[in-house]
Amino acid sequence: MTAISDREKLSYIAAQAADARINLELETEGMTLNLGPQHPATHGTLRIIARLDGEQVISADPVMGYMHRGYEKLTEVRTYPQVTALVNRIDWVGSFANEVPFILAAEKLMDVEAPPRAQWIRTVLFELSRVANISLFLGDMALQLGATTPAFFAFRDREHVLNQIEAVTGGRFHPNFDRIGGLKDDLPAGWITETKRAMRKMRQFCNEMEQLVLGNEIFAARSRGIGIIPADIGLSYGLSGANIRASGVDWDTRRDNPCGLVHGELDWKVWTHPDGDSFARFWVRLQEVRESTKMIDQMLDGLPSGPIMAKVPRIIKVPAGEAYVETENPLGVMGYYVISKGELVPYRVKIRSASFSNISIAPWLLKGVYVPDIITILASLYFILGDIDR
Amino acid sequence: MIDATILLGELAYWQQTSLRVVGGLAAVLLIAGTLVYLHLFKLVSFMQSRLGPMEAGPFGSLQLLAEVGKFLQKEDLVPRKADRFVFLAAPFVVLVSTFLLVVVVPWGPDAWFIDSDVGIYLAMAVSSVSVIGILMAGWGSASKYSLLGGLRATGQLIAYELPLILAVIGVVIQAGTMNMQGIVYAQAEGSIFGWAGIGNPYFLTQGVGFLLFMIAMQAELTQTPFDMPIAESELVTGYMTEYSGMRFLLFFIGEFATAGVFSAIAAVLFLGGWYIPGIDPDDNIMNVLGPLVMLTKVVGLTFLVFWFRFTFPRFREDQLQKLAWKVLIPVALANIVVTGILKVAF
């Protein structure tokens, strides 16, 4: 994929400057447009107060908290398995991935290692949640830009993945399957073959999205050069995941700090893109879904046999200590800082959710863009409200 | 065989006019209804791997009736700060332009509403009236979303009228007349470089004009990729946001009716109207077959319109304007020049 030329970047900036000059001459007053909290565009109850000058944004201020559930307070009165069930609901689209860093942190404190089979199945489910989550994004970003059809294809093809997750865990959206020391259950018969078939279908879906959306000139015109995030600024705001990889930063926690998942034993590639615009973010996520399907195939071929649960007491008391584990979740880097005082419940859990930091760049990024571009940029940054609001 | 002209000629003027009015209403509404069912309910559903409405009537064919009933029994809301008269009148203004458009379309050798020598000119002039209606809706709603939608719509519709009209000029040059019936006959009796097998349908010889007309028509109908004024994911429904109940239904029906009528005009201009190669255009049977042929052509053209609507993302307003002013209008002007040259040369 070719990067956008400097000429294109300059022409976008020149157009905005021209608009600003006209607005100055005509003295159009600022109008405050309130996007949300109920709104077809935002993935949930995010409210953006945009002050406009004509069609250009002077300032955009996200207001969140409409879905704040107080997770960090709730974890202080719940046992570790109960916290696992609670934490599923942070990023409800790729929900198995929410449980993983928490369980890994608890395992680190308990000095327990899950048996190999459990680690491999854990990673398979982790990658499946990524496929489910990001394929929703692929359809949804096109929907935000006006193309209604790709969203339906995305939902139709996600069903294959969700069926597989349900077959193992019993839940399509809230698996609640990870346990300290391993997993709740083993795989059902025939699951491996079915999942490989589902992955083939997801690869077909990726090809379809590439043709239908990425290859569409209107989509390219709407997203190229829009919302460019320079790498250093993105990092200082805490942008992670595909958002920062689309700005050219070669950083993937799965490769650099696997910590309990088996990505280190697979043959896979980290995708980056030099541009840092909305098109790049879509492109990187598309490649990542494909890569995940290939990873799942590799893992299913090489699943070790053995127990799926280590020896842990039935009522779990995690020894005192502090541990921080972060993993490369579908939305970005998610981490849990668990402070334990040796009791049934954690003392404090700080949940570092990816979308919270991803959206914190919005006030800076949305200055000076046109109103339709607000939607494009927010769609490309991809957030889930539960992840922002916790 | 009944000679339709003689029959109509024997009726009093008021009887003829009522017939025309009823016929016009029927034409517009029937077309709109068919298009809504075929394209909005079934075509888009099949494109998106689903079935669409299946409950109301066999295969959901009575869904539109159900929707009309639903909208009729809703409360007619007027926002408190709205400009009451402007708000209430806007849907009617939009619909008026559609009904006025349909009167110039000929459906058969004798099945027409008016036979004006400036038919297409009248059509183009009258189609601009809908812009006023949209602006009234956007302003009268007293809502920022609606205002933004109305302003975007105005800019877009005015910009895309020019390629529309310029494309039509090419047809007029080739046909030599602005009379819609005359254009049909010109295509029926014309020949492409001497070969008269299928007449001279202008989508072949005026291909560029046809393309321009279809693109401009898509924009005039505010369909994606030109649906910035509606832009569902940003402005909810743009200028229609504050409308509910029957008035919303008027906008909704108006959208599909206008699509149908514009396609009918396009069919007349470019596809030969009610004429099918093989049947003599003056044959009386064409008064019955003609409307059916027109309906088929209308459905075909609207299929294209809605197919693009449900596939493409939307343009941003400035990209939209750039396309109109920097691409379509120069091409249209070039098309006129070339048509003129070729008309004189051949």
Add this chain to the structure above:
Amino acid sequence: MSSTDTPTDDSQTEDAAAPIDNARNDLVARLTAHLGDGLIESHVTPGDDLWVRVARDSWVEAAEFSRTDLGFAYFSFLSGIDWMPSPFGRDMDAQVDLQLEADETDEAGTDKDDANDTVESGVAGGDTRFQVFARVNDVVNGLGITFKVDVPTSDLSVASWVGIYPGADWHERECWEMFGITFTDHPGLRHLYLPGEFEGNPLRKDYPLLARRMKPWPGIVDVEQMPEQEPDGDMPAADSAEAGDNNEAGDNSGGDA
């Protein structure tokens, strides 16, 4: 579990068990050199993680040094910890839990109430009830540092990191509304999650979780009995390994194939 940041050739040890983590020790050395007395305590878990506790006056300096000199460009998060044990207890009043507590008291012989009054801190120590902690990452080398700073209860304020890591803006707003810790030089401390007129700081330990005040904890509830324990009045405690029997107790054999 492979970790790219521990140089594997350094696993030959000087003392018997712990490998030496050169990269992290080096970071501590550089931080100590730059901050001097500002760096109060540090803790390295070899091959794993690094904690550094700094004085309040060196909070911003530490951030600046890590960003510019140490190459820690990525801002992960910033939040607070309240080390005072909750005066409401753990809100776990179920019988099972009380029994466990009683057992522990018997074994340890200490009075649990005493332990609950003290403010104990965690890794890298701490002298005050409140601490602010933040984490930054070096994406190139795959390292991370958790910075901690003590915040005295009498003067709940600490300098803001916004000038160095703009991402700290929202995290500091959340910390302010949840703990009541003011961040000086912050561009605008206002509520992030909570409605505008909210009073109180929810994440403090003395702010009760109202749900538990209203309805006590139901206890550790086993939703599904283990198969061998399935009580059935008519059947004797049958061995679940009798696969051929038509067990009246229903299908006890597990569903995992």
